[in-house]
Amino acid sequence: xxxxxxxxxxxxxxxxxxxxxxCETCKQAFFPSRxxxxxxxxxxxxxxIEMPRTGKIISYTRVHVPPEGxxxxxxxxxxxxxLENGAKVLSQIVDSDPEKIxxxxxxxxxxxxxxxxxxxxxxxxxxxxxxxx
Numbered sequence: 001x002x003x004x005x006x007x008x009x010x011x012x013x014x015x016x017x018x019x020x021x022x023c024e025t026c027k028q029a030f031f032p033s034r035x036x037x038x039x040x041x042x043x044x045x046x047x048x049i050e051m052p053r054t055g056k057i058i059s060y061t062r063v064h065v066p067p068e069g070x071x072x073x074x075x076x077x078x079x080x081x082x083l084e085n086g087a088k089v090l091s092q093i094v095d096s097d098p099e100k101i102x103x104x105x106x107x108x109x110x111x112x113x114x115x116x117x118x119x120x121x122x123x124x125x126x127x128x129x130x131x132x133x
Contacts, residue, residue, distance in 0.1 A: 017050055018031070018050060018051040018053070018089075018109060018127050019033060019048055019049065019050055019051065020032060020033050020048075020049060020050075020051045020087055021033045021034045021037075021046045021047070021048060021049070022046065022047050022048075022049045022085075023037040023039065023040055023044040023045065023046050024044075024045045024046075024047060025037065025040045025043060025044045025045050026039045026040050026044060028086065029049065029051070029083070029085040029086055029087040030087055031051055031083070031087040031088065031089050033046075033048060034046060051083050051085065051087055051089070052083045052084040052085050053108055053109040054083070054084055054106065054107065054108045054109070054132075055081045055082050055083040055084055055089070055106075055107055055129075056081070056082055056104055056105060056106050056107065057079045057080070057081060057093075057101065057102065057103055057104065057105045057107060057131075058079075058080050058081070058082045058088070058103060059079065059080040059103065060077055060078065060079035060080070060093065060101060060102075060103070061077070061078055061079075062075050062076070062077055062098075063075060063076050063077070063078055076092055076093075076094075077092065077093040077096075077098075077101050078090065078091070078092055078093070079091060079092075079093050079101070079107075079129065081107055081129055089129075091127065091128055091129045092128045092129070093107070093128070093129055093130070093131065094110065094112055094128045094129070094130055095110065095130045096130055096131035097131070100131045101131055105131050106131070106132050107129040107130060107131055107132060108129065108130055108132050109127050109128075109129055110127070110128055110129065110130045111125060111126070111127060111128075112125065112126070112127075112128045113125055114126040
């Protein structure tokens with residue numbers, strides 16, 4: 001049996017650590033990480049940063065017909081979250097009263113299971129967001 005857990009942690013820092021990029025030239029944050037600043041192009045100087053753990057919902061939808069692998073979670077909510085530094089993240093909203101999921105609602109990052117065990121028994125974890133009062 002192959003142990004893939006350490007490999008997953010190293011390969012996907014944006015999934016586990018919510019790491020993105022910050023351009024020191026134009027002062028904008030991006031998620032996921034970029035190799036080149038979309039604003040400054042090659043003149044930009046990007047550094048890797050951990051994204052804020054809080055933000056607000058700027059758009060959302062309720063998913064009734066999910067893709068393969070998420071059928072047991074339907075219906076569920078997906079939202080575009082604007083983090084405190086201006087970066088935008090697409091994420092599932094969990095552990096929240098449906099009446100509180102609305103544009104402008106404040107949210108915080110939580111760590112949850114993303115996928116069931118694979119053929120090697122590895123469970124994939126990552127970030128999701130939860131509405132805060």
